[in-house]
Amino acid sequence: MDRQQVRLTVNGEEHTVTCEPDAPLLDVLRHDLGLAGPRFGCGIGLCGACFVLVDGQARSSCDLAAAAAEGRQVTTVEGLAAGGKLHPVQQAFIDEQAAQCGYCISGMVVSAAALLASTPSPTAGQVAEALDGNLCRCGTHGRIVRAVLRAADQEGE
Amino acid sequence: MSTGWQARLDFSRPGEVTVRTGKVEYGQGIWTALAQIAAEELDIALDQVRVAPVSTATSPDEGTTSGSRSIEDGGSALREACVQARSALLAGAAAKLGVSAGELSVSDGQILAPSGGTGLTYWSVAGPGADSPGGGGGKPAGQWSVAGRSAPRLDIPDKVTGRPRFLHDLVLPEMAYGRVVRPPARAAELTGLDEVRLPPGAVVVRDGSFLGVVAGRDRDAVRAAGLLARAARWRVTESLPDERDLAGFLLAAPAQEQPVTERRDEAAAAAVTRRLAADYTRPFIAHASMAPGCAIARWFQRPDGEAVTVWSHSQGPFALRAAIATGLGLGPEQVTVQHVEGAGAYGHNGADDVALDAVLLARAVPGRPVRVQWTREDEMGWGPLGPAMLVRLSAGLDAGGRIASWRQDVYSNGFIGRPGSGGEPRLLALSHLAGGGPMPPAPDGPPTGAMGATRNAVPLYDIPDLAVTRHRLLDMPVRTSSLRSLGAFGNVFAIESFMDELAAAAGSDPVEFRLAHLSDPRARRVLTEAAGLAGWAGRRGGLGGSPPRGEDPREGAGFGAGVARYKGTSGYCAAVAEVEAETEVRVRRLWLAVDVGRVISPDGVINQVEGGAVQSASWAVSERVRFDRAGITSVSWDTYPILRFTQVPEVTVTIVPSDEPETGAGELAQGPVAGAIGNAVADAVGARVRDLPLTREQVARAIEEA
Numbered sequence: 016m017d018r019q020q021v022r023l024t025v026n027g028e029e030h031t032v033t034c035e036p037d038a039p040l041l042d043v044l045r046h047d048l049g050l051a052g053p054r055f056g057c058g059i060g061l062c063g064a065c066f067v068l069v070d071g072q073a074r075s076s077c078d079l080a081a082a083a084a085e086g087r088q089v090t091t092v093e094g095l096a097a098g099g100k101l102h103p104v105q106q107a108f109i110d111e112q113a114a115q116c117g118y119c120i121s122g123m124v125v126s127a128a129a130l131l132a133s134t135p136s137p138t139a140g141q142v143a144e145a146l147d148g149n150l151c152r153c154g155t156h157g158r159i160v161r162a163v164l165r166a167a168d169q170e171g172e
Numbered sequence: 173m174s175t176g177w178q179a180r181l182d183f184s185r186p187g188e189v190t191v192r193t194g195k196v197e198y199g200q201g202i203w204t205a206l207a208q209i210a211a212e213e214l215d216i217a218l219d220q221v222r223v224a225p226v227s228t229a230t231s232p233d234e235g236t237t238s239g240s241r242s243i244e245d246g247g248s249a250l251r252e253a254c255v256q257a258r259s260a261l262l263a264g265a266a267a268k269l270g271v272s273a274g275e276l277s278v279s280d281g282q283i284l285a286p287s288g289g290t291g292l293t294y295w296s297v298a299g300p301g302a303d304s305p306g307g308g309g310g311k312p313a314g315q316w317s318v319a320g321r322s323a324p325r326l327d328i329p330d331k332v333t334g335r336p337r338f339l340h341d342l343v344l345p346e347m348a349y350g351r352v353v354r355p356p357a358r359a360a361e362l363t364g365l366d367e368v369r370l371p372p373g374a375v376v377v378r379d380g381s382f383l384g385v386v387a388g389r390d391r392d393a394v395r396a397a398g399l400l401a402r403a404a405r406w407r408v409t410e411s412l413p414d415e416r417d418l419a420g421f422l423l424a425a426p427a428q429e430q431p432v433t434e435r436r437d438e439a440a441a442a443a444v445t446r447r448l449a450a451d452y453t454r455p456f457i458a459h460a461s462m463a464p465g466c467a468i469a470r471w472f473q474r475p476d477g478e479a480v481t482v483w484s485h486s487q488g489p490f491a492l493r494a495a496i497a498t499g500l501g502l503g504p505e506q507v508t509v510q511h512v513e514g515a516g517a518y519g520h521n522g523a524d525d526v527a528l529d530a531v532l533l534a535r536a537v538p539g540r541p542v543r544v545q546w547t548r549e550d551e552m553g554w555g556p557l558g559p560a561m562l563v564r565l566s567a568g569l570d571a572g573g574r575i576a577s578w579r580q581d582v583y584s585n586g587f588i589g590r591p592g593s594g595g596e597p598r599l600l601a602l603s604h605l606a607g608g609g610p611m612p613p614a615p616d617g618p619p620t621g622a623m624g625a626t627r628n629a630v631p632l633y634d635i636p637d638l639a640v641t642r643h644r645l646l647d648m649p650v651r652t653s654s655l656r657s658l659g660a661f662g663n664v665f666a667i668e669s670f671m672d673e674l675a676a677a678a679g680s681d682p683v684e685f686r687l688a689h690l691s692d693p694r695a696r697r698v699l700t701e702a703a704g705l706a707g708w709a710g711r712r713g714g715l716g717g718s719p720p721r722g723e724d725p726r727e728g729a730g731f732g733a734g735v736a737r738y739k740g741t742s743g744y745c746a747a748v749a750e751v752e753a754e755t756e757v758r759v760r761r762l763w764l765a766v767d768v769g770r771v772i773s774p775d776g777v778i779n780q781v782e783g784g785a786v787q788s789a790s791w792a793v794s795e796r797v798r799f800d801r802a803g804i805t806s807v808s809w810d811t812y813p814i815l816r817f818t819q820v821p822e823v824t825v826t827i828v829p830s831d832e833p834e835t836g837a838g839e840l841a842q843g844p845v846a847g848a849i850g851n852a853v854a855d856a857v858g859a860r861v862r863d864l865p866l867t868r869e870q871v872a873r874a875i876e877e878a
Binding site: 042051053054056058062064092105109112120121140143149151152153154155157160 | 198199200201322324325327328329330331332333334335336337338340341343389390391460461462463464514515516518545547548775779780782783784785786787790808809810814816817818820822823
C-alpha cells in the first residue's frame with residue numbers, strides 16, 4: 016500500500032510521519048513516535064487501553080487512522096503532566112493507589128482528565144459513566160472512581 | 173549461582189540492597205511487599221531496596237508465581253535470607269570492631285554501637301568473607317516498622333504517567349516484528365498456501381500447521397499475517413462439545429474417579445431424616461487479560477552452539493525455559509528467560525505460548541530480536557481457559573436440622589496445564605508443528621492436595637459423614653489450565669449455595685445455620701464480621717426482617733452470604749452480597765471480612781481482596797466462554813463481556829487482626845463472593861439458579877422451573 020506523509024500534533028509538538036493511509040494512530044504513536052502510554056488491548060475500540068485525547072475528547076486510537084488525526088490536537092497520557100508536575104488525576108491515582116496491573120491506567124487517566132475538563136465536580140455516577148468505555152480486569156474500579164473524585168476536589172480548591 | 177543468603181541479596185551497590193526473588197510482579201504488588209519484608213528484617217529504608225527482574229540466569233528458582241503463595245513461600249525465603257545476612261554482616265563488623273555482635277544495631281544500613289556510629293555499614297563489611305551462617309527467626313510482628321503498614325506501590329508512578337514498563341513497551345536494537353496466523357479451528361491442518369505478495373523483506377515461517385511471518389515493522393507483520401491468513405487452506409475437524417449442554421459433556425466424558433476425602437459415620441448417616449440433592453455448574457471462563465500476550469526472542473550463535481534469550485511475562489520463567497528446551501530439543505542452558513512485567517494474568521494465560529511463537533520466528537532470523545504480540549482474538553480464542561465444572565451435591569439433615577451426611581462429586585478437566593505439568597511442555601505451537609499432536613489433557617494434582625478441581629472441594633463445616641470424589645476428565649476438547657482460585661470458585665459457589673438450600677430446608681437463617689456447623693473460630697469470626705458489616709440481622713426479606721435504620725427497603729433486592737477458608741489451609745474470607753435481580757442481575761454491594769494472618773501491607777491485601785471480589789462478581793453474573801464445534805467464538809469484549817464501571821459493586825473489605833502466619837490474599841474472595849451472590853439472587857427472586865453465570869436468562873429459567 017502506498018505510504019503517505021501525515022502531519023500530527025501530539026502533546027503540543029508537530030511530527031511528520033510516513034505511513035499507510037489506514038495505519039492506526041495507536042501504532043504510529045507507539046512505533047513511530049515512541050510513546051508507550053497508549054496501549055494496545057483489542058484493536059477495535061472496545062477496551063479503552065489506547066485512549067488519547069483528540070481535540071480534548073477521549074477516544075480510542077487503535078481504530079482511528081493516523082491520517083484522520085491531521086490538523087487535530089492529540090494528547091496522550093505523557094502529555095498530561097505539565098512543567099514537571101503531574102496532572103491532578105495522575106497524582107490522585109497515586110494517592111489512592113488506584114491500580115493493580117496498570118495496563119489500563121493510561122486510558123483511565125485520559126478519560127478522567129477529559130471528564131474533569133468538561134465537568135469539574137462530577138458525582139461518582141458521572142465518573143462511572145465517563146469511564147464505562149475503559150475496561151479494568153483487576154477490579155480496581157472503586158479506587159479509580161475515588162481517585163477521580165479526589166482529583167476533582169483538589170482541582171476545585 | 174551462590175547459595176545461602178547471597179543467592180537472594182546483593183550488597184554490591186553502596187547504599188542499596190538488591191533483592192533477587194523468583195516471584196514475578198504482574199500487578200499484584202508483590203515486589204512492594206517483598207521489599208517491605210527486606211527493609212524490615214535488614215533495618216534499612218524501603219527506598220534502599222531494589223528488586224531485580226527475574227531471570228533464569230540470575231534469580232532463585234521459586235517455581236511459578238501462583239496459588240497466592242508468594243508471601244507464604246517467597247516472603248519466608250526472603251525473610252530467612254535477610255535474617256542470615258544481617259547476622260553474618262553484624263558478625264563481620266563485630267570482629268573488626270572487637271566487640272560482640274549483640275551490642276551492634278543497624279539503621280538504614282549503618283552499623284551502630286551503643287555509643288553511636290561505627291563507621292561501618294552493610295556495604296563496607298559485605299564481601300567474600302562475609303558468608304558465615306547466620307541464624308534466628310525474623311522479627312516478631314510487634315516490632316515491625318516497615319512491614320505491617322501500607323507502603324505505596326513501587327510501580328504505580330510509572331503506570332499513571334505512561335512510562336515504558338511492560339514487556340509490550342520494550343524496544344530492543346534491531347528488533348523485528350513477528351505475527352502468527354492461527355488455524356481457523358481447534359483441530360485444523362494446514363494443507364496449502366496460495367501464492368501471495370507480501371511486504372518486502374517479510375520472512376514466512378511454515379512448519380506443519382504453524383504459520384507465521386517476520387517483518388521489519390509491526391504494521392508490515394500485521395499486514396503480511398492478514399494476507400497469509402487469506403492465502404492459507406486448512407482441513408478443519410469439529411472437535412468441541414455442545415456448548416449448550418455443558419453438564420452433559422462433563423458427566424458423559426471418560427473420567428478418572430478418585431476419592432478426595434472420606435470420613436464415614438454410619439450412625440450419623442442412619443439418622444438422616446431428610447435428603448437434598450442438586451447439581452451446580454460453572455462454564456469455561458477466560459483469563460481475559462487487558463493485554464494480549466507478548467514476547468521477544470533472540471536466537472543467536474554462541475561459541476558453544478546455538479542459544480536463545482526470551483523476554484516473557486510468564487508466571488513461571490523457569491518452567492517456561494524447560495518447556496522451550498524440551499519442545500525444541502535444546503538443553504536448558506541454551507535457553508534464558510528474562511521476565512518483564514505484563515498485564516494482570518489471573519492464572520495461566522497465553523503468556524507462555526506466545527514466548528514459544530517468538531522463539532520459532534526468531535529462529536528464522538538469527539541475531540535479531542523478534543517481538544510477537546497476539547491479537548485480542550488469539551488471546552481469547554487460544555489461551556488456556558479455566559475449566560467448566562459440575563459439582564453434584566447431596567446431603568442429609570437429621571431430625572434436629574443438622575447436616576449429618578454430605579456427598580460431593582466434582583466433574584472437571586484438570587486445572588494444572590502449565591508448561592512442564594505432567595512432564596509435558598504444553599506450549600500451544602508444539603501441537604501445530606510438523607509431528608506435533610494434540611496437547612494431552614491437563615493434570616489436576618493428587619486428589620488430596622486441593623491443588624486443582626479439588627481446591628475447596630471439602631466443606632469447612634462440621635459434618636460427621638462426608639465423602640468427596642473427583643472425576644477428572646480424560647478428554648480435553650477445550651484446553652484448560654489454572655485460573656485464579658482454581659476449583660475454589662466452582663466448589664465454594666456450589667457448597668455455599670447448597671448450604672442456603674439446606675438452611676431453608678431446616679428453617680434456619682443462613683448465617684446462623686453456618687455458624688451452627690462451624691467450629692473453626694477464625695471462620696466464625698470472619699463470617700460474623702462480614703454479617704455485621706452488612707447489617708445482616710435485619711436484611712433478609714424472606715425472613716421478615718427490616719433493613720438497618722435509615723435505609724429504605726429495596727424492591728427486588730436480595731442478600732446472601734458465603735464463607736470459605738482458601739485451600740482449606742490458607743486465608744479465611746466471608747462475603748455478604750446485595751443484588752438486584754428484577755431484570756439483569758446487578759450486584760450492588762459486597763461486604764467482605766478476611767483473616768490472612770499477619771499482614772505485610774494492609775492496603776495491598778485490601779486491594780487484592782477488592783479486585784478478587786469484583787472479578788468474581790463479573791465471573792458470577794456475566795462471564796461464559798462461548799464456542800461452536802470448531803472453536804471458541806467469544807473472542808472480543810463484545811462477545812465476552814466483563815463488568816464495567818457502571819455495573820461493578822461497591823466493595824467494603826475489613827481485615828480481621830491475627831497473629832497467625834501470613835497467607836496470600838489474591839484468591840480468597842473468589843469462592844465466597846460467588847456463593848454470596850448466588851444466595852442473594854435466590855433471596856431476591858425466590859428461585860435457585862444453579863448454573864453460572866447468573867444471567868437474566870438463567871434467572872428466568874429458574875423462576876419458570878421453580
